[in-house]
Amino acid sequence: MTGTQTAGRRYGGRDAAQRQQERRIRLIQAGLDLFGTAGYASVSVKQVCSHAGLTERYFYESFRDREDLLAGVYNELIATITAETAQAAAAAAPDVDAQLRAGLEVFIRTLAGDARKARLVLIEVVGASPRLEVRRREVLHEFAALIAAVVAPPPDPEASSNRLTMTAMSLVGGVNELLVDWTLGHQNATVEELIDLCHTLFIAAYRTISDQP
Numbered sequence: 001m002t003g004t005q006t007a008g009r010r011y012g013g014r015d016a017a018q019r020q021q022e023r024r025i026r027l028i029q030a031g032l033d034l035f036g037t038a039g040y041a042s043v044s045v046k047q048v049c050s051h052a053g054l055t056e057r058y059f060y061e062s063f064r065d066r067e068d069l070l071a072g073v074y075n076e077l078i079a080t081i082t083a084e085t086a087q088a089a090a091a092a093a094p095d096v097d098a099q100l101r102a103g104l105e106v107f108i109r110t111l112a113g114d115a116r117k118a119r120l121v122l123i124e125v126v127g128a129s130p131r132l133e134v135r136r137r138e139v140l141h142e143f144a145a146l147i148a149a150v151v152a153p154p155p156d157p158e159a160s161s162n163r164l165t166m167t168a169m170s171l172v173g174g175v176n177e178l179l180v181d182w183t184l185g186h187q188n189a190t191v192e193e194l195i196d197l198c199h200t201l202f203i204a205a206y207r208t209i210s211d212q213p
Helices: 003-009 016-035 045-052 056-062 066-091 096-112 115-124 130-150 157-183 191-209
Strands: none
Touching: 016 045, 016 056, 016 066, 016 115, 045 056, 045 066, 066 096, 066 115, 066 130, 096 115, 096 130, 096 157, 096 191, 115 157, 130 157, 157 191
């Protein structure tokens, strides 16, 4: 094998797949920076590439188009937020009250602590495309399932499963809309107040479902 062939396969200790992944990460970060500030509709592929310090050739190496990048950024954020929220809730087990608060605190602080993430997750993906709208609905159901898994069902699961599912979805939708309102500046509340309010609602719902005093 010649030195030229070797250089073609590895560069700086990284092979082609590793370099492509590094470029993809740079594009994801650029997408977050730009979609989360200027907004999805106002950002072009050329601007993303310029921000990432890459040519358009490398953009299309990882993404089909601008919508595909938005989906990529969204899915990366959701994967991280879901994992961290679930881990926080699990660490507080078996106290359901503590689990709900721990999960809510991680979820709310992650979005409230980074305006780019909040705008992209809560606002920019809404109605961006039919594909992304389907994915956004899937995410809402995934978080509802996470809540339902934390909340212990009443003695008769078959009779209460539908109620539990609907309640979890209502809570997820409520938190989502509250955070949208807060992100848009329509709610003058601290992050701590948001967490406290959502926790109060979740506990009230939990006690109703589990028929606890």
